[in-house]
Amino acid sequence: MSLTPAVPLDVDPLLDDPETRIMVCCGAGGVGKTTTAAALGLRAAERGRKVVVLTIDPARRLAQSMGIDSLDNTPRRVKDVDGPGELHAMMLDMKRTFDEIVEAHADAERSRAILENPFYQSLSAGFAGTQEYMAMEKLGQLRSREEWDLIVVDTPPSRSALDFLDAPKNLGSFLDGKFIRVLMAPAKVGGRAGMKFLNVGMSMMTGTLGKLLGGQFLRDVQTFVAAMDTMFGGFRTRADATYQLLQAPGTAFLVVAAPERDALREAAYFVERLAAEKMPLAGLVLNRVHGSGAAQLSAERALAAAENLDERRIVDQDAGKVGVQNSPETPSGSPEPEPAHSVDGTNSADGTDGTDTVDAHAQHLTTGLLRLHAERMQLLAREQRTRDRFTALHPEVAVTEVAALPGDVHDLAGLRDIGDRLAAGGTRPTGAA
Amino acid sequence: MSRLQVVSGKGGTGKTTVAAALALALATEGKRALLVEVEGRQGIAQLFETEALPYEERKVAVAPGGGEVYALAIDVELALLDYLQMFYRLGGAGRALRKIGAIDFATTIAPGVRDVLLTGKVCEAVRRKDKQGRFAYDYVVMDAPPTGRITRFLNVNDEVAGLAKIGPIHNQAQAVMRVLKSPETAVHLVTLLEEMPVQETVDGMAELKAAGLPAGRVLVNMVRPAVLDAPVPTDVRRQDIAKALSRAGLGGARKGGRAEQLVEPLLAQAADYEERVALERRQRAELAELGLPVHELELLAEGIDLAGLFRLAAELRKQGL
Numbered sequence: 042m043s044l045t046p047a048v049p050l051d052v053d054p055l056l057d058d059p060e061t062r063i064m065v066c067c068g069a070g071g072v073g074k075t076t077t078a079a080a081l082g083l084r085a086a087e088r089g090r091k092v093v094v095l096t097i098d099p100a101r102r103l104a105q106s107m108g109i110d111s112l113d114n115t116p117r118r119v120k121d122v123d124g125p126g127e128l129h130a131m132m133l134d135m136k137r138t139f140d141e142i143v144e145a146h147a148d149a150e151r152s153r154a155i156l157e158n159p160f161y162q163s164l165s166a167g168f169a170g171t172q173e174y175m176a177m178e179k180l181g182q183l184r185s186r187e188e189w190d191l192i193v194v195d196t197p198p199s200r201s202a203l204d205f206l207d208a209p210k211n212l213g214s215f216l217d218g219k220f221i222r223v224l225m226a227p228a229k230v231g232g233r234a235g236m237k238f239l240n241v242g243m244s245m246m247t248g249t250l251g252k253l254l255g256g257q258f259l260r261d262v263q264t265f266v267a268a269m270d271t272m273f274g275g276f277r278t279r280a281d282a283t284y285q286l287l288q289a290p291g292t293a294f295l296v297v298a299a300p301e302r303d304a305l306r307e308a309a310y311f312v313e314r315l316a317a318e319k320m321p322l323a324g325l326v327l328n329r330v331h332g333s334g335a336a337q338l339s340a341e342r343a344l345a346a347a348e349n350l351d352e353r354r355i356v357d358q359d360a361g362k363v364g365v366q367n368s369p370e371t372p373s374g375s376p377e378p379e380p381a382h383s384v385d386g387t388n389s390a391d392g393t394d395g396t397d398t399v400d401a402h403a404q405h406l407t408t409g410l411l412r413l414h415a416e417r418m419q420l421l422a423r424e425q426r427t428r429d430r431f432t433a434l435h436p437e438v439a440v441t442e443v444a445a446l447p448g449d450v451h452d453l454a455g456l457r458d459i460g461d462r463l464a465a466g467g468t469r470p471t472g473a474a
Numbered sequence: 475m476s477r478l479q480v481v482s483g484k485g486g487t488g489k490t491t492v493a494a495a496l497a498l499a500l501a502t503e504g505k506r507a508l509l510v511e512v513e514g515r516q517g518i519a520q521l522f523e524t525e526a527l528p529y530e531e532r533k534v535a536v537a538p539g540g541g542e543v544y545a546l547a548i549d550v551e552l553a554l555l556d557y558l559q560m561f562y563r564l565g566g567a568g569r570a571l572r573k574i575g576a577i578d579f580a581t582t583i584a585p586g587v588r589d590v591l592l593t594g595k596v597c598e599a600v601r602r603k604d605k606q607g608r609f610a611y612d613y614v615v616m617d618a619p620p621t622g623r624i625t626r627f628l629n630v631n632d633e634v635a636g637l638a639k640i641g642p643i644h645n646q647a648q649a650v651m652r653v654l655k656s657p658e659t660a661v662h663l664v665t666l667l668e669e670m671p672v673q674e675t676v677d678g679m680a681e682l683k684a685a686g687l688p689a690g691r692v693l694v695n696m697v698r699p700a701v702l703d704a705p706v707p708t709d710v711r712r713q714d715i716a717k718a719l720s721r722a723g724l725g726g727a728r729k730g731g732r733a734e735q736l737v738e739p740l741l742a743q744a745a746d747y748e749e750r751v752a753l754e755r756r757q758r759a760e761l762a763e764l765g766l767p768v769h770e771l772e773l774l775a776e777g778i779d780l781a782g783l784f785r786l787a788a789e790l791r792k793q794g795l
Contacts, residue, residue: 070485070620071671163633258638302777304486334739338724346722353721402707403714407722409702410715410740413747416701419775447749449669 047432050324050439050467056085056191061293063184063286066326067196068297069307073328075103076450076459077297077443078195079130083107083119083453084460086128090190093129093183097176097197104132106452114138114179121453129189135175139165142178146275147268155268160261172197173207174280181283206318293323296438298431300330300424305431312435324439325431326463330424331445333417340418347411354404441467475500475795476660476688478600478653479615482624482678483664484671488695490517491778491786492664492771493617494543498787499795501541505612508599509534511547512592513619518545523780529553531599537787544611546599550581553591587643589630594646597653621663621678628654628661629685660690665761667694667754672761679764691795692761696773700751706744712737769793 055061066078075096082094093116096103104112107119112132119128143152143161155161164171176197183192286292294315298308308325315322432440443462450456479496483489490511497509508531511518519527522534527547535543554577571577581588602610619627626633634647653659661682665675675692682689716727716734725732761768771789774782 072486159637163637257640258643261637299486334742335736338736342724346719346724350718350722400711400714400718403711404718404721406702406706406710407715407718410706410744411719411722413701413743414740416775417743423775423777447746448753 047428047440048324048437050326050441052081052084052441052464052467053088055293055323056081056090057088059190060291062189062191062291063180064191064193064293064295064323065196065287066194066295066297067311069304072297072299072304073443074195074297076456077295077326077328077463078193079103079107080450080456080459080463081295082130082191082193083122083128083456084464085191085193086119086122086126087124087457087460089124089126091127091188092191092193093131093189095131095133095176095179095183095192095194097133097172097195103450104130106450106456108453119453126190133172133176133179135172136165138175138179139171143269151268155265158261158265158268160258160265164265177283178279181279181286184286206314206320288319288321290321292321294320295323295326297326297328299328300427302427305427309431309434312438322438324441324467327428327440327442327466329445330442330466331417331420333414333421335414336418336421338414338418340415340422343411343415343418347408347415350404350408350411354401354408357401439467475613476658476690477609477611477613478596478659479613479690480618480624480628480659480661481615481664481693482618482621482661483693483695484621484666484674487664487666487671488778489620489664490515490617491521491783492662492693492695493615494518494521495771495783495786495790496662496795497543497613497615498535498537498783499790500613500615501535501537501543502791503539503541505541506610507537507541507543507613507615508611509543509545510596510599510614510616511545512596512616514547514549516547518547518617521778521780521783538784546595548592548595550588550591551577553595554581554587557591557594587634589627590634590643590647590650593628593630593650593654597650600653600658618661621674624661624663624678625681625685625687628682628687655686655688657688659688661687662690662693664693664695666696667757669753669757672757676760676764679766689766692764692766692768694758694761694768694770697770698750698773702744702747705748706741710741712741715740769795 055064064078064081066074066081068074078096079094082092086092096112104110107128107130108121109117109119109130112130114131114134114137116129116131119130122128140156143155147155173196176194180192180194183189296308296311296315298304312322312325432438441463443459443466446455446458450459479500481489481493481496483492494509497507501507509518511527516526518534519525522545524534527545529547529549529552531544531546533542534545537543551572555572558571581591596614596616599611600614604610618624630647630650634643638644638647663675663678665671679689679692712734713727715737716731719725719733719736720727720731724736725734727733758768769790771786774785776782
């Protein structure tokens with residue numbers, strides 16, 4: 042029923058391809074990114090790969106759906122996975138990840154000095170950027186260990202889709218930047234020839250910062266920076282390496298969205314951004330798409346039919362009976378003869394004759410069913426319009442549709458079901474469910 | 475009614491829409507409401523169908539009854555430069571600071587500074603008075619960061635006052651907290667009747683209370699209207715429905731007839747619907763346990779436009795918000 046069929050995204054070959062080593066799920070908040078990541082991980086594992094899912098979302102339900110009480114910074118094996126593969130899951134603990142980097146790159150005494158520094162403590166506990174940066178760091182670590190066939194990541198719930206790609210650069214450029222050197226040793230920078238003017242600016246600036254933030258804070262920052270000095274190059278190098286890793290052919294980005302205006306607008310934005318950054322986009326996962334088994338009946342006809350039934354019911358009730366004569370406007374397009382309604386109007390409301398009359402309750406129920414169907418068909422049409430808009434803008438993007446579930450996912454069976462839908466949604470003609 | 479209304483919610487629940495509707499609802503009878511965006515998304519401009527908002531308070535709508543809604547999208551860098559200008563008369567040094575990365579550092583890297591600036595600006599608007607000593611705005615509505623980050627965002631003083639133990643930032647953080655923890659403020663969470671957003675709302679309200687922040691109301695958004703007034707009886711006879719469909723002019727009721735073919739798909743949709751309704755009932759019960767006022771806003775099926783926004787505002791007003 043789609044007017045502009047999108048290129049189908051076939052998930053299974055992507056999951057099976059040994060060349061696929063990293064899958065990144067990104068998109069707006071609340072579109073089912075984390076669940077999609079988990080479902081993809083499970084499916085890949087059950088198709089024989091050794092998979093780790095790195096999630097950023099601390100949703101307990103997701104952990105529980107994989108039979109793990111709570112996820113932490115170490116991959117935990119998920120039990121009851123069918124087939125030859127393995128599924129492991131972990132949740133990013135940004136403070137722990139940061140601590141590990143410090144411990145790995147500084148001797149015991151220095152790392153203790155860093156870990157106890159108040160500035161470090163709030164830096165690592167999380168504010169704008171750290172989470173995104175540490176997600177990248179963790180991804181780099183997991184990849185370099187060569188322990189996994191496939192790493193599936195979901196991205197942090199950022200302010201906007203851009204943060205995920207920007208944050209590592211931001212933090213990297215801060216840690217490597219001029220500013221940190223100024224904080225560390227203003228005199229050194231100012232001492233260089235031709236930097237006199239800058240020197241004045243610098244001392245004024247550190248003075249201002251001192252006033253603004255308080256001297257203690259600035260001292261904390263300076264101590265932190267001094268202690269971290271040797272590690273800065275490493276941050277930058279690793280941030281760059283991870284960034285390149287994301288651009289490499291072994292990575293597949295999946296943009297996750299729901300068929301709603303805002304989510305798809307953000308998805309379109311992300312598609313453009315990924316292209317600008319030369320990141321390999323595998324396609325769009327469109328979650329929560331609705332379908333109908335009775336799509337041949339349009340919303341308009343369903344509503345008209347419901348009204349028709351309602352009117353008759355009122356007439357019937359007024360006349361004290363149900364199942365009276367055919368009204369002349371009843372369409373006769375049906376090849377079958379209409380069920381014989383009593384013409385003499387003698388049947389009572391309880392339908393003693395059963396076959397001739399339409400039960401009042403069934404009739405009332407049927408109007409409800411028809412209205413429900415009309416609502417569903419209107420929803421379908423809206424979803425189709427927003428989808429068509431996206432496809433018109435980005436006809437090159439492969440799409441898989443995941444049929445909506447009435448409830449949430451609670452267990453592996455639920456994730457498996459989503460996985461099946463993910464795999465089926467790209468191969469089938471679009472629009473159906 | 476608190477003068478500072480903070481609106482948060484899980485991503486995808488429509489918190490910006492609800493915040494905008496709330497501002498419209500509060501701007502009754504000549505009142506002035508300021509709607510503030512802190513995350514640089516320009517969601518307010520989109521909602522009110524205006525061009526992108528600059529860092530400047532601007533009238534975006536006139537509410538029914540003559541009230542006015544102003545909007546402000548806070549730009550953190552500009553807020554910091556403003557602030558430095560105000561306290562230090564930095565002049566050109568501000569540009570030098572930016573060049574060297576200090577502004578970047580302060581607004582993106584330095585812990586909490588960003589949040590202090592954002593909440594600071596909002597609290598300034600709450601306290602601002604005109605020459606006659608009247609409040610510049612009767613209400614300030616903040617479209618705040620999502621539930622997962624809201625307590626941390628509002629609770630900046632723990633972070634910053636602890637780090638910067640003296641100095642203007644310290645004082646600023648303290649002043650902000652005095653407003654935020656007073657009855658002048660109410661923090662509302664927007665949710666949907668789905669498991670994860672409800673869970674986050676329950677957790678979020680507990681976190682707010684633990685941090686001494688004033689938990690306000692639960693705003694349930696996108697509530698779908700009831701379509702079936704009673705559950706489908708388990709012993710419903712397919713043939714009866716087929717007959718009713720046929721009677722409505724949808725084809726033959728006999729096996730294989732066009733009306734008959736509709737029966738199973740329609741019943742399947744009804745089963746989906748009932749499963750959803752049961753789930754929604756459980757979510758409502760969970761929200762009720764919070765013991766906070768709960769308001770429901772209907773789903774606007776055609777998406778949110780200006781007319782829809784006014785409808786939601788009218789609905790909020792009707793519910794006494």
